[in-house]
Amino acid sequence: MRPHDMGTLFDEVAARGTHTTVHLDRPFDILPGGHGPGVDHTVPQLAGLVREAAGWLYEAGARRGDRVAVVKRNHYDYDLLACAAVRIGAVPALLSGHLPDDVLEILLKRLDPAVLVTDRVPPAGSARRVLSLGDPAPGALTLDDVRGARVPAPRRRHDDEPLVVNHTSGTTGVPKLVVHTTRTLVHRLARFEAVRWPVIGVRRGDVVANASSYAHGRTFCWTASVFCLAPRKVVLLSDPDAAERVLARHRPTTVEALPSAYVRWRPLAARPDNPFRDVRLFVSTYDAMHPPAMRAMLHASRRRRPLWVQGWGQTETGPLTFRFLTRRALERSPDARDLGRPVPGRTRLRVVDPVTLTPVPRGHSGLVLARTAARCAGYVGEQDRWHAKATGPWWNTGDLGVLTRGGAVRLLDREVDSVPGLSCLRLEDLVEDRLPEVVECVVLGTPGRPPLPVLVTSAPLDPAAWRRAVADLPPMADPEVLAWEDVPRTATGKVRRLDLLTRLAGTAETHGSGRWT
Structure with missing residues (x-):
C-alpha cells in the first residue's frame, strides 16, 4: 500500500486488515483518564480516534482551508490531530510545546489559526477559538464540550494545496513556518519510504520504535510510510527516558530517534540487559551524530550485522543524503562529517562560494545547495525569506560543506555557527571520541576570541586529560562544563547555540552572516 490521503490514512490501513498494534509510553493527551484504551491501541482504534478528533475540530469551528494550530506536550497525538485536521480540509500547523511564550506569540500571529488546540495558556487573540487540553482559559472550549460531535465526511484537496505546516528547529532565533503540500510530503517523500526496500525497509515482523519530537515534519512523513508497511508493532516514546520501561516489554528491531535521545541512551545501551x-x-535524522553514540548503540545490539542509517536533510527539503555505518566502519573511526551521497534519482547537490554563489570545484568548501522535488512550498508570513533561499530549482541549505570527488558531502558547520579555518563539528567529534566522560561537546565561535568548548560530562573532567586530548587540535579556550539540563535546547534536543553563546560570552555575534538561517 502507498499513502494517498493523510486524512483517511488510518482508515485505509485498517480496511486492509492490518495486524499492527501500537504501544505508547503514556496515554494520549487527547484521551485523558477514563477515555480510550490507555497505552495499547490497534490501527482501527487510531482510525476511530482520528475521525472523532475531526468532529471535535469541526465543532470548534475549523473549516476547509482554515489553519488549525496545535501546541502541547510532546506526544504522538500531534500526528493524529494533524490527520484529523486534514480530514476536514483544514491545514494543521504543529508547534512544539517547548517554544517560549514570546516566540509562540509571533508564530501564532503569522498563522492566524481558526482553532488552537493547546494545553497552555494561549496569548490573547491567538485564535478564533481555543480548544483546551488542560485548565481552560476564559472562553476556551474543552474536550468535553466537543466530545461526541458529528464526524464530517472527508474533504480531499488538490495535491499542490497546503497540507501541513511545521516549524524548523529554531536554533538561531524564531523558527520558520514551513509549508508542505501533498505532492512534496506524501508523493515525493513518504511514498519513497513506503517501499519494502532490502535491508533498510520495514518488515512485517518488525517492532518499530520511534522517539521523536512529534510536532516536527519528520514524524508526519514517517506515519504515512510506516503504517502502510504494516509492521508487527509500532512503539512510540514521548519521553526518551521511558525507553528502559517500555522497550523492555516491546523490544524493537528497528529504532528511529532524535540524536539527543541516542546520547541519553548510552548508559542504558551499555547494560547487558539493554532493550536494544x-x-x-x-x-x-535531524542533526549531526557523533561517533561515540552510534558506536554505543550498534554494540548494544546482539545482531550479527546491525546497521546505522544516518540521514541528512531539512524540514524544507526532507532527506537529502544517506549514509550506512556498521560496527566495523565505526571502529575505524570514520569521518562522521561524511554524510554520504545524495538519494539516487531524487536529490542533487552543489557547493557554491558564499559571497558570489558561483559553484566551486569538488573538494573545496562552500555553501551547500540542494535540488529536490520535495522542496517545501513556502514560509508562512515570510515568503520573501523563502525566495531569498531559493535560487531557481536550487535550495540554499545554509550549511557549509565539501562535495568530494566521489560525490559524497562532508558537512563542516552551519554557516552562522562557523569559525574560519576549522570545523566546529569536527572538533566536537574528536573531543567526544577522546574523552569518554564527555557526553556532549559544543564548540562556539565569536570574533576576537578563541573557540569556546562547552562540555556535558558524566564524571568530573580531569584537566590533565583535557589538555592531552586537545594538544594537537586548534587552540581553544578553557572548557565550560555544564549539566545537560543547563544547556538551552530545541524540542528536538538540538543545542540553541546562539542562546548558549550569549549566556557564556555575553554576545550573540558570530563569524557567520546568518543570511540563510
Missing part, C-alpha cells in the same frame, strides 16, 4: 539487543536497524 534485537535491533537490526538504527536510524538518525
Whole structure:
C-alpha cells in the first residue's frame, strides 16, 4: 500500500486488515483518564480516534482551508490531530510545546489559526477559538464540550494545496513556518519510504520504535510510510527516558530517534540487559551524530550485522543524503562529517562560494545547495525569506560543506555557527571520541576570541586529560562544563547555540552572516 490521503490514512490501513498494534509510553493527551484504551491501541482504534478528533475540530469551528494550530506536550497525538485536521480540509500547523511564550506569540500571529488546540495558556487573540487540553482559559472550549460531535465526511484537496505546516528547529532565533503540500510530503517523500526496500525497509515482523519530537515534519512523513508497511508493532516514546520501561516489554528491531535521545541512551545501551539487543536497524535524522553514540548503540545490539542509517536533510527539503555505518566502519573511526551521497534519482547537490554563489570545484568548501522535488512550498508570513533561499530549482541549505570527488558531502558547520579555518563539528567529534566522560561537546565561535568548548560530562573532567586530548587540535579556550539540563535546547534536543553563546560570552555575534538561517 502507498499513502494517498493523510486524512483517511488510518482508515485505509485498517480496511486492509492490518495486524499492527501500537504501544505508547503514556496515554494520549487527547484521551485523558477514563477515555480510550490507555497505552495499547490497534490501527482501527487510531482510525476511530482520528475521525472523532475531526468532529471535535469541526465543532470548534475549523473549516476547509482554515489553519488549525496545535501546541502541547510532546506526544504522538500531534500526528493524529494533524490527520484529523486534514480530514476536514483544514491545514494543521504543529508547534512544539517547548517554544517560549514570546516566540509562540509571533508564530501564532503569522498563522492566524481558526482553532488552537493547546494545553497552555494561549496569548490573547491567538485564535478564533481555543480548544483546551488542560485548565481552560476564559472562553476556551474543552474536550468535553466537543466530545461526541458529528464526524464530517472527508474533504480531499488538490495535491499542490497546503497540507501541513511545521516549524524548523529554531536554533538561531524564531523558527520558520514551513509549508508542505501533498505532492512534496506524501508523493515525493513518504511514498519513497513506503517501499519494502532490502535491508533498510520495514518488515512485517518488525517492532518499530520511534522517539521523536512529534510536532516536527519528520514524524508526519514517517506515519504515512510506516503504517502502510504494516509492521508487527509500532512503539512510540514521548519521553526518551521511558525507553528502559517500555522497550523492555516491546523490544524493537528497528529504532528511529532524535540524536539527543541516542546520547541519553548510552548508559542504558551499555547494560547487558539493554532493550536494544534485537535491533537490526538504527536510524538518525535531524542533526549531526557523533561517533561515540552510534558506536554505543550498534554494540548494544546482539545482531550479527546491525546497521546505522544516518540521514541528512531539512524540514524544507526532507532527506537529502544517506549514509550506512556498521560496527566495523565505526571502529575505524570514520569521518562522521561524511554524510554520504545524495538519494539516487531524487536529490542533487552543489557547493557554491558564499559571497558570489558561483559553484566551486569538488573538494573545496562552500555553501551547500540542494535540488529536490520535495522542496517545501513556502514560509508562512515570510515568503520573501523563502525566495531569498531559493535560487531557481536550487535550495540554499545554509550549511557549509565539501562535495568530494566521489560525490559524497562532508558537512563542516552551519554557516552562522562557523569559525574560519576549522570545523566546529569536527572538533566536537574528536573531543567526544577522546574523552569518554564527555557526553556532549559544543564548540562556539565569536570574533576576537578563541573557540569556546562547552562540555556535558558524566564524571568530573580531569584537566590533565583535557589538555592531552586537545594538544594537537586548534587552540581553544578553557572548557565550560555544564549539566545537560543547563544547556538551552530545541524540542528536538538540538543545542540553541546562539542562546548558549550569549549566556557564556555575553554576545550573540558570530563569524557567520546568518543570511540563510
